[in-house]
Every structure is written in structure tokens, then in C-alpha cells.
Amino acid sequence: MDKKLGKRFEGKVAIITASTQGIGFSIAERLGLEGAFVVISSRKQKNVDEAVQKLRDRGIEVFGVVCHVSNAQQRKNLIDKTIQKYGKLDVIVSNAAVNPTVATILETKEQTLDKLWDINVKAAILLLQDAAPYLQKGSSVVIISSIVAYRPPASMGMYGITKTALLGLTKALAAEMAPNTRVNCVAPGFVPTHFAKFITGDANLRRELEAKTLLSRLGTTQDMAAATAYLASDDAAYVTGETLVVAGGMQSRL
Template sequence: MKRRLEGKVAIVTGGGTGIGEAISKRFAQEGAAVVVVGLDTDPVREVVDEIQAHGGRAIGFLGDISWQEAAEECVKLAIHDFGKLDILINNAGVFPATSTIDKYPIEAFEYMIKHNVYSNFMMTRAAIPYLQKTRGNIVSAGSEAGHMGIPQNSPYGGTKGFVHAFQRGVAVEQAKFGVRSNIVGPGPIDTAWTHKETGPMTAKMEKQTVQGVPMGRRGTPEEVANVYLFLASDEASYVTGATYFVDGGVTLSKGPHGDEVPSKLRQEPTNGLDLQHERDGHTKVKSEYKATMS
């Protein structure tokens, strides 16, 4: 049986940790040649080695893709090493702070604009000419926060709201060239971002995050990667401009429905990916990658 991405070439930004690691490995399993993209502090080399150890094809790119030059260099690397580009996964993003808006750190806001907004724009801009040649597609990381109001997350939700609106525009603009663009909107996923020990959430926020999910648990990176896989594959050939929420129903929910779920149904499924970096993630402002907007 032919694998779903056999012969395809994909760039996965933020591909070394969390959901990005799962996407990179899932795509490689399905036959894609993957360019794993991350900052030089990310475990990109490890993920590439892990993919290759399982018989997959992958190379790494280290750089700050919120800069035009780095984004263009990343795309050129894919073309140089693999000959074409079929899929752009705009997964890179940061979640450095939570706070009410009157106390939200301006530094953190600028940091998110740089890494959540600029990176999506720059990579899309650089990739489009090559995606037109292959009638390829883009799948970008949106969020439940870009769709609904979440206290102490307003600035983050704003950056994701941009991604939602921007990529819908790209979908309409590029349809005449055969290029599709879609959004995956994760809800609370079991990564560094949703644990108080590794991200900016307080204990109360972490508890409420799970309570508000009708399915009563966090999702797994693999469950999100499976939706990316569908949208990136030819099976989704008539899907463009869509937002697929992978959120356990949280965008439909009001109240602590998760508390009503029996404990046996709260267990996360065990999937086949060997993830080593799902609890790594970009949850702090890193001085070497600060915004320079002022």
C-alpha cells in the first residue's frame, strides 16, 4: 500500500519539539522527505537522526525564520537537497507569558509578533513560488485561542487570529494556482506549553485547561499530527481555507465538562511515534531571538 506522502517534500517549522516533532516523524513515516526547521537551541539534529534511524529521509535547518533571509535560505535548502517543495507546515511559534492585559510584558508581546506572525508570513512568502510549481499546500498552526477569548492569553490569541485570517486570504488568492492553505487549531495538547512546570501557566490555569475539555484530557502531539497529515495529503484535495480544531471539543464547551469524564476515558492513547522532545518547547523569551521592533 502506497504511503500517503510518498514522493512529497515537506518543510516543518518548529519541527524539533512538541507537535512539530510529531509532525516531522509522522510525515517521514508516510514517505515524505522532511526539512526539520528550528532555532539553534532546538533539538533539530536529534530529530533528524531519529527519523533517519527509522529509515526516513530528513535534513535539518537551523535559523530564525522570522527574518526574510533565513526563510528564503530554508526554502532553497529544500529545493537544493530534494529538488522541489510540496508541503509547507508553518508550525513554529512561541508562548512566553500569561497575564492580564494591563500587566502583560511588552517584551513578550513583541516576541510573539516576531515568532508567531513574522515567521508565518516570511515562510509563506518564500515558499509560494515553489508550491505553485507542484500544486502544493500549506498547513499552519492556529489555535483555540485564535477563535475564542481566553483570559490571560489575549495577546497570544491575537497572533493566532492573524494566522487564521492571513491563511484564509492565502487560500483564496492562491487557489487559481492550485495551491491549498488550511489551519490546524490545537486545543490543550500534552506539551511543555500546558504544564505549569515547563510553561507559563499557573497551577489554576493548568487545572482549568483540562476541566474545560469535554473529553476530559489533553490531546497528544500525535493526534494533532494526524490531522496535519490529512490536510497535507492528496486526500484533502478539495479542502482549502478550512480550520480544523483538534481540541477535544473545547471550542464548543462552556463549563468544567471534563470533570464528568470517567477516569478510564481520560487516558491518552498510545500511538506509534517515538517522541523524545514533546515536553520541550518555546515557553520563554530567549535573549538571542528577541524582537527588534522598537
């Protein structure tokens, strides 16, 4: 893959949250292969160390920081350590999310509602509050939402609603952070990752999902990384406040 890639992020510094596996890791890998200094993070030191080594093995300049995005001190530490090491910020990809329940909305406990809101929405806002003073002119924010933002299934009701909120957050932040910083969103379709294994790991359900796409397949983490890299790059210099659905033609909106 890397032999075909350009260097759209040469000299740029990119933070990707929840980036030691799955979609987040592939985004970090893609930006790094295109020349970015990538800062990866997740909750466990072991996962951070392993992901850092994998990226270094690919020749990527990478820095790893433990960060649970719902922890204020760890969020601040992520930004502070990045600035101490690189002196600036050009790209932030907000990828962290949880989906701790398959309960219907009216059966979801308050504690679970709080967790979903805190990590999937609130933490993204608070991270950007910490990061905003360091974002360069021409910088880019990419928020990772989901196809279920448009039509939340019953088993993912509240998760889907938090992802819907990110569509509005993208629009609002794009207006607030213009003209120096662009803010866009990627809404992935169903991708076989550890996070989504309760859906994509079921053979029958997987076939049903594939049948709902025009391309007759689920997405890959590399598909999501490519879309994110586009929006984060200067190729999308005149794109802000938009959501790019990357779901193989699965119905999302008119």
C-alpha cells in the same frame, strides 16, 4: 503506528518549522512515516541534530536546517537548502510560535508585542513569500493556530490574538494561492508539551481543562499530527481556507 499508515506523501517534500520537539516533531514524524522527505528546523543546531537522528532511526528521509523564523537570512536559507537538495516543495507546515508573557493585554510591553507579532504571524507570511515560487501544483500549506484563537484566556491574551490572526490569514491565503496551492489551518487544543507546561503541568489546571473537553482528556502531539497530515494530503483535495479544531470537543465556535 507506522504499520497502519499509508504512503500519502510518497515522493513529496515537506518543510515543518519549529519541528525538533512537541507538535512540530510529531508532524514531521507522521509525514515522514507516510513517505515524505521532511525538512525540519529550529533555532539550535544541537536540537536539529538530535531530532534528525531520531527520525532517521525510524527510517525517515530527513534533512535538518537551523532556522529562527524571525531571521530573514535563515528563512531564505531554509528554502534555498531545501530546493538545492530536493528541487521542489509540496508541503509547508508553519508551526513556529512564542508565548513570552502572561501579562494582560494592556500590561504587555511593546517589545513583547513586537516579538509575538513577528514570530507568530509575520514570519509565517514572510516564509511563504520565500517559498511560493517553488510550491508545486497541488501543494498544500498548513498553518498551526490554537484553540485560544477563539477565546483567548487572560493569561494568554496577546498570544491568543496572534492565533486569531492566523485564522484570517488562512482564509486570505487560500484565496490568493488558489487553485494550485491549498491553505488550511489546525487549531490544537491543550497538549502537554514543553511549550505548554506552564498550563498542563499544573495538576489542578489540567483537570479543569480535561473537564472542558467532551473526551475527558488533553490532546496528544500525535492527534495534531494526524489532523495536519489529513489537511496536507490529497485526502483533503477539496478542502481549502478551513480551520480544523482538534480539541476533544472543547468549545470553540458555534
